[in-house]
Amino acid sequence: MITIKQGNSPLQSKNKEDACDGxxxxxxxxxxxxxxxxxxxxxxxxxxxxxxxxxxxxxxxxDANYLYNIVNGMVELYKLLPDGRRQITGFxxxxxxxxxxxxxxxxxxAVALTDVELCCVPKDSANKxxxxxxxxxxxxxxxxxxxxxEAQERMxxxxxxxxxxxxxxxxxxxxxxxxxxxxxxxxxxxxxxSDIADYLGxxxxxxSRVFSKLKKERLVEIPSSEKSNIIVLDxxxxxxxxxxxx
Amino acid sequence: MITIKQGNSPLQSKNKEDACDGxxxxxxxxxxxxxxxxxxxxxxxxxxxxxxxxxxxxxxxxDANYLYNIVNGMVELYKLLPDGRRQITGFxxxxxxxxxxxxxxxxxxAVALTDVELCCVPKDSANKxxxxxxxxxxxxxxxxxxxxxEAQERMxxxxxxxxxxxxxxxxxxxxxxxxxxxxxxxxxxxxxxSDIADYLGxxxxxxSRVFSKLKKERLVEIPSSEKSNIIVLDxxxxxxxxxxxx
DNA sequence: CGGGCACTTGAAGTCGATCAAAGTGTGTGG
DNA sequence: CCACACACTTTGATCGACTTCAAGTGCCCG
Numbered sequence: 001m002i003t004i005k006q007g008n009s010p011l012q013s014k015n016k017e018d019a020c021d022g023x024x025x026x027x028x029x030x031x032x033x034x035x036x037x038x039x040x041x042x043x044x045x046x047x048x049x050x051x052x053x054x055x056x057x058x059x060x061x062x063d064a065n066y067l068y069n070i071v072n073g074m075v076e077l078y079k080l081l082p083d084g085r086r087q088i089t090g091f092x093x094x095x096x097x098x099x100x101x102x103x104x105x106x107x108x109x110a111v112a113l114t115d116v117e118l119c120c121v122p123k124d125s126a127n128k129x130x131x132x133x134x135x136x137x138x139x140x141x142x143x144x145x146x147x148x149x150e151a152q153e154r155m156x157x158x159x160x161x162x163x164x165x166x167x168x169x170x171x172x173x174x175x176x177x178x179x180x181x182x183x184x185x186x187x188x189x190x191x192x193x194s195d196i197a198d199y200l201g202x203x204x205x206x207x208s209r210v211f212s213k214l215k216k217e218r219l220v221e222i223p224s225s226e227k228s229n230i231i232v233l234d235x236x237x238x239x240x241x242x243x244x245x246x
Numbered sequence: 247m248i249t250i251k252q253g254n255s256p257l258q259s260k261n262k263e264d265a266c267d268g269x270x271x272x273x274x275x276x277x278x279x280x281x282x283x284x285x286x287x288x289x290x291x292x293x294x295x296x297x298x299x300x301x302x303x304x305x306x307x308x309d310a311n312y313l314y315n316i317v318n319g320m321v322e323l324y325k326l327l328p329d330g331r332r333q334i335t336g337f338x339x340x341x342x343x344x345x346x347x348x349x350x351x352x353x354x355x356a357v358a359l360t361d362v363e364l365c366c367v368p369k370d371s372a373n374k375x376x377x378x379x380x381x382x383x384x385x386x387x388x389x390x391x392x393x394x395x396e397a398q399e400r401m402x403x404x405x406x407x408x409x410x411x412x413x414x415x416x417x418x419x420x421x422x423x424x425x426x427x428x429x430x431x432x433x434x435x436x437x438x439x440s441d442i443a444d445y446l447g448x449x450x451x452x453x454s455r456v457f458s459k460l461k462k463e464r465l466v467e468i469p470s471s472e473k474s475n476i477i478v479l480d481x482x483x484x485x486x487x488x489x490x491x492x
Numbered sequence: 493c494g495g496g497c498a499c500t501t502g503a504a505g506t507c508g509a510t511c512a513a514a515g516t517g518t519g520t521g522g
Numbered sequence: 523c524c525a526c527a528c529a530c531t532t533t534g535a536t537c538g539a540c541t542t543c544a545a546g547t548g549c550c551c552g
Contacts, residue, residue, distance in 0.1 A: 079402045081490050087402040100391050107395045130384065137383045138376065144390035145346050149353045151397035156325045156333040158404035159447030163540070193499065201405030206540060208500050225549080227499070244327050409508065439531065452508055454532050471517075473531070 028069040028119035029095035033135040042133065045125040051112040058099065058110045065123050068098040073116030074190055077108045078198065088199040089154075090147075091191070093177065097143055114190050158201045161244070166200040167210045168242035171220065175232055187230040214238075274315040274365035275341035279381040288379065291371040297358040304345065304356045311369050314344040319362030320436055323354045324444065334445040335400075336393075337437070339423065343389055360436050404447045407490070412446040413456045414488035417466065421478055433476040460484075 028046070031039055048071070051057055057068070057075060075092040089108060092098055098110055098118070121129060130137050157166050174187045189196070194204045202210075214220045219238050221231040232238055240246050274292070277285055294317070297303055303314070303321060321338040335354060338344055344356055344364070367375060376383050403412050420433045435442070440450045448456075460466045465484050467477040478484055486492050 077398070079398060081402070081406060083490050085406040085490070087405040089398040089401050101395060102388055102392045103395070108398060134380065137387060141383060141387045141390060142348055144387060144394060146348045147394055148390060148397065149347060149349070151394065151401070152323070152325060152335040152354060155335045155397070155400055155404055156327070158401055159333040159444075160327060160331040198405075203541060204499075205501085205542080209540090212500075244329050244331070438529095449509060450531075451510080451533085455508090458532075473517095 027071050030069065030119070030133075030136065030139070032095075033139045034133060038133060042129075045129065046119050046121050049118045049120045051116050051118070053112055053114050053116075055112050056109065057112060057116075057118070058106045058108075060107065060109050061105045063104060064099055064101055064106045066099055067121040067123060067126055069119040069121070070094055070096045070098065071117040071119050074113040075110050075116055076113050076191065076195060076199075077110050079108050086198045087201065088195060090150075091199070097140065100140060100144060113195070163200075163202055163206050163210050164213065165242055165244055166202065167196075167207060167214070168219075168238050170196065170200060171230065171232065172235075172239055172242050175235070185232040185235060187232065189228045189230060193227075273317050276315065276365075276379075276382065276385070278341075279385045280379060284379060288375075291375065292365050292367050295364045295366045297362050297364070299358055299360050299362075301358050302355065303358060303362075303364070304352045304354075306353065306355050307351045309350060310345055310347055310352045312345055313367040313369060313372055315365040315367070316340055316342045316344065317363040317365050320359040321356050321362055322359050322437065322441060322445075323356050325354050332444045333447065334441060336396075337445070343386065346386060346390060359441070409446075409448055409452050409456050410459065411488055411490055412448065413442075413453065413460070414465075414484050416442065416446060417476065417478065418481070418485055418488050421481070431478040431481060433478065435474045435476060439473075 028042075030042060034042060049068075051073075058064070058066075060079065070092050072094050075096075075098060076088050077090045077092065077098075078086050078088040080086050091113065092110075099106060101107065157169055161169065171187060174189065175185070178184075178187060191199075193207050197204045197207045200207065211220070211222065215222060219232070219234050219241065221233055223229055223231075237246075276288060280288060295314075297319075304310070304312075306325065316338050318340050321342075321344060322334050323336045323338065323344075324332050324334040326332050337359065338356075345352060347353065403415055407415065417433060420435065421431070424430075424433060437445075439453050443450045443453045446453065457466070457468065461468060465478070465480050465487070467479055469475055469477075483492075
C-alpha cells in the first residue's frame with residue numbers, strides 16, 4: 001500500500017502574483033514554441049505551483065481544472081483497481097504535460113516523486129490560450145503523439161516482455177533520457193523499487209531479483225549505499241537484453 | 247506466426263480522381279468539425295483508398311507519408327519483438343486516425359482486419375491542412391488525448407489484470423463501442439482468437455479457456471457455429487469481473 | 493541503541509505458457 | 523456429394539516464470 005501525503009490545492013502553495021513575478025513560467029516548455037513577448041503574455045494567465053515529494057497533485061475522477069507543465073522535478077501517474085493493484089502509466093519529467101485530456105475528469109492519479117514545480121494553466125483559460133497562441137495547439141499535438149508512441153512501446157513491454165527484458169528496457173530508456181552523451185552510463189532513479197515494479201507490471205521482489213541478476217551478469221553495478229544510482233557496465237548488451245536478443 | 251498478404255500501395259488501389267468523385271472523403275470523420283464547403287475543399291487534398299481484409303497498410307519503420315482516417319472497416323495496429331512476439335496496440339474503427347505522429351516513420355504495423363476504406367492525407371499536405379483548417383488541429387488533439395487515456399487504461403490491463411479480467415474488460419469495451427443502446431448485449435468480433443490474445447497479452451489457448459469459463463459461468467453465450475458472435479448474458483456481473491470485483 | 497522502512501533473498505505456490513492432440517467448420521477437387 | 527486438407531479453436535497435461543509469503547539485511551534517524 002502506498003502512503004500519500006495530503007496534496008495542496010494548486011493555489012495554496014504559492015501566492016499567485018509572486019509566482020508570476022518570479023517568472024518561473026518563462027521556464028515552462030511552452031518557450032519552445034513561443035517568443036519572449038508571447039511568454040510574457042502567457043504568464044498573465046498561468047501561475048507557478050510547487051509540490052513537495054510524495055504529495056498528491058491530481059486524483060482520478062477529480063474535476064480537471066488545470067493543465068500543468070512540469071517546470072522541474074518528477075511526477076508519477078498511476079491508475080488503481082478497486083482492490084488496490086496499481087499500474088504506473090508514466091513518469092513525467094521537465095517539459096512534460098499533465099492533464100491534457102478530453103473529459104471532465106483526470107483519468108489517473110498524479111503524485112510528486114521529487115519536489116516539483118509546475119506551470120499551471122486554469123482550464124477556462126485553456127481555450128483562450130489556444131486562440132491567442134495558435135502554435136500551442138500544434139505543440140500539444142506533437143507532445144501527445146509522442147506520448148502515444150511511448151504508450152504503445154509500453155504496451156509491448158507489459159504484454160510481451162519478460163521481467164528481465166522489462167527492467168533492461170526501463171534502464172535503457174532512463175539512460176537515454178538523462179544523458180545527451182551517448183556514452184554516459186550513469187542513471188539516477190528517484191523512485192523506489194516498488195514504483196519501478198508498478199511501472200513495469202511486476203512485484204518489488206521480482207525487480208530486486210532481476211537487479212541482482214543483472215549485477216551478477218556484470219551488466220550493471222549498484223553502489224550498495226546509494227541504491228538509486230545505477231551504473232550501466234555494458235550498454236550494448238543491456239540493449240540486446242531489452243529486445244529479447246540474448 | 248501471422249501471414250500477411252502483400253499490401254497495396256495507397257495509390258494503386260484506386261484511381262485518385264474516381265475516389266474523390268465518389269466523394270467517400272465526405273464521410274471521413276473530419277466532417278465532425280468541418281462544414282460542407284470545407285469538406286469539399288478538403289477532398290481536393292485527400293483521396294480514398296481501399297484495402298482488403300488481411301492486407302498490410304503501413305509497416306514499422308516505413309516512412310510515414312500518409313495520415314489516414316478510417317472511413318469504414320477495422321484495422322489492427324501492432325508492434326513486434328525481434329523473435330516474433332507480437333503486441334496488438336489497438337483496433338481502429340470508423341473515424342479513428344492512423345499515422346498521427348511526430349517522427350518520420352510509423353512506430354507500428356497496421357493491417358486491415360476487415361475490408362477497409364481509408365481517407366488518405368498525404369503528409370506534405372498535412373501542414374497545409376492545418377493552416378487551411380485550424381479546427382482540424384484541435385480535433386486531432388482531442389482524438390489524441392482520447393487515445394492516450396485509452397492507452398493508459400490498456401496499461402492497467404496489461405500490467406495488472408488477470409486473464410479473466412482482461413477478457414471481460416475487452417468484451418465490455420467492445421459492447422460499449424458497438425451499441426448505443428445500454429441494454430444491447432450482442433458483440434461481433436471480426437478478429438481471430440489469436441488477435442484477441444495478442445491484444446490482451448495472452449495466448450490463444452488462454453483466451454479460449456477463459457471464453458469457456460465465462461460460458462460455464464453463464465456470463466456469455468457463443469453460438470458454436472459463429473464464434474465471432476458473442477452474447478453477453480450478464481453485463482453487470484461481467485463488468486464486475488473486469489474490475490476484479492468477484 | 494532500537495525501531496522502521498526500503499530492499500534483498502529464500503521457499504513454496506499459482507496462473508498462464510507451452511506442448512500435444514482432438515474437435516469444428518470451410519472450401520476444394522475428385 | 524463426399525472426402526480430404528487446411529485453418530482456427532478447444533481441451534488436456536505439464537512446465538516454468540513470476541507471485542506470494544516469510545525471513546533477513548542494511549541504513550537512517552530519533
